[in-house]
Amino acid sequence: MTVTALGDEVFQIDTEQSGYAGITAGYLIRGSKPCLVETGTASSSETVISALKEVGIEKDDLATIVVTHVHLDHAGGAGHLTSHFPKAKLIAHEKGARHLIDPSRLMASARRVFGSLLDDVMGELLPTAAERVVSLGDVGKIDLGNGRSLDTYYAPGHASHHIGLVDSSSGDLYVGDAAGVYIQETKTQRPATPPPDFNLEITLNSIELFRSLAPKRLLFSHYGPVSDIDETLDGSIEELRLWVELVQTARSEKLDLDHAITMIKDKTHERYARLFNDPALSHRFEELNSTGANIVGINRWLDKVENSDYSFGDAAH
Ligand SMILES: [Zn+2]
Incomplete structure (x- = not known):
């Protein structure tokens, strides 16, 4: 509809x-x-x-x-x-x-x-x-x-x-x-x-x-x-803080983008279990709001605040 x-x-x-x-x-x-x-x-x-x-x-x-x-x-x-x-x-x-x-x-x-x-x-x-x-x-x-x-x-x-x-x-x-x-x-x-x-x-x-x-x-x-x-707004805040923390971990472990994506998917598997259990739904939203783009965006912000230059590469989808 x-x-x-x-x-x-x-x-x-x-x-x-x-x-x-x-x-x-x-x-x-x-x-x-x-x-x-x-x-x-x-x-x-x-x-x-x-x-x-x-x-x-x-x-x-x-x-x-x-x-x-x-x-x-x-x-x-x-x-x-x-x-x-x-x-x-x-x-x-x-x-x-x-x-x-x-x-x-x-x-x-x-x-x-x-x-x-x-x-x-x-x-x-x-x-x-x-x-x-x-x-x-x-x-x-x-x-x-x-x-x-x-x-x-x-x-x-x-x-x-x-x-x-x-x-x-x-x-x-x-x-x-x-x-x-x-x-x-x-x-x-x-x-x-x-x-x-x-x-x-x-x-x-x-x-x-x-x-x-x-x-x-x-x-x-x-x-x-x-x-x-x-x-819901509390949920939005919790999501943001969690993902920033996860990207900080990826940076400290010097992961490249592919490994960062895998790590974050692993660490959030339980949290998003209902979503991941529906592969078609999960795929639809991954295309819209990709894990990679979220990581690259957070990384770019962390670079600005920490005056660093950690490169995951440019792949934003
Ligand atoms: Zn949008």
């Missing part, structure tokens, strides 16, 4: 990233000024457009498209969608917005990381005209109509331009990737710490900011709604 009604006129859209169900979501908030949160990849844009049609959103209806950050699984479809929905404004944090206007640098660095996988899986982020792009500062407000708004909060750490969004009516908090990944099937949490921006301290601050906003529900881009706020 592509569209799931979550109540309060909120609809979860399965973007079917890479053809997989249930790994990357977009959300539509319906009302007099309909807003799409997250676009999914460029390759997902047709899926998202037909899902929006299914909930009654036609070409001229969509008022805003907002992305939590400009990674390709969240914003890759932005150019396709702004061209399909001519009245929609495209909204992102000011540190990320320029990539939506001119994606060339972002695409070049994605190409270095993903190689040929980029075209197969993600597709090309197309530019959106500058006059349609709205840049947010540390806080902002997106009008949803009828007194309802999405209040935006700068929440860096996973990416230096990441934001969280709170729905004034439903109390939903769109967490993007700032609190990691949540796998509904097994209630497993995983960190999302890819290069080049990941920073532990800043990520932890953003998670505490989320807690202080007292949301009623967390809406994960990967994947879906969660209502146990404190337990």
Whole structure:
């Protein structure tokens, strides 16, 4: 099922990233000024457009498209969608917005990381005209109509331009990737710490900011709604601290990336047993949120704080 009604006129859209169900979501908030949160990849844009049609959103209806950050699984479809929905404004944090206007640098660095996988899986982020792009500062407000708004909060750490969004009516908090990944099937949490921006301290601050906003529900881009706020945010913190510790161990044992991946998979086998016991599910999420990319991202941050230069190599997937 592509569209799931979550109540309060909120609809979860399965973007079917890479053809997989249930790994990357977009959300539509319906009302007099309909807003799409997250676009999914460029390759997902047709899926998202037909899902929006299914909930009654036609070409001229969509008022805003907002992305939590400009990674390709969240914003890759932005150019396709702004061209399909001519009245929609495209909204992102000011540190990320320029990539939506001119994606060339972002695409070049994605190409270095993903190689040929980029075209197969993600597709090309197309530019959106500058006059349609709205840049947010540390806080902002997106009008949803009828007194309802999405209040935006700068929440860096996973990416230096990441934001969280709170729905004034439903109390939903769109967490993007700032609190990691949540796998509904097994209630497993995983960190999302890819290069080049990941920073532990800043990520932890953003998670505490989320807690202080007292949301009623967390809406994960990967994947879906969660209502146990404190337990889940505590889980996000625990995951981050654990993985940082594991990468520190790998560095002290001078492991290369392949051995670091094996070591971390071994040491977390019991923790993620329910996930690993379902090889298809585990494979889907490994493709989205790979152990290697998490290790490389954490390592890069540790290099910065320890002023060291420990190289696992560039393989980030
Ligand atoms: Zn993501």
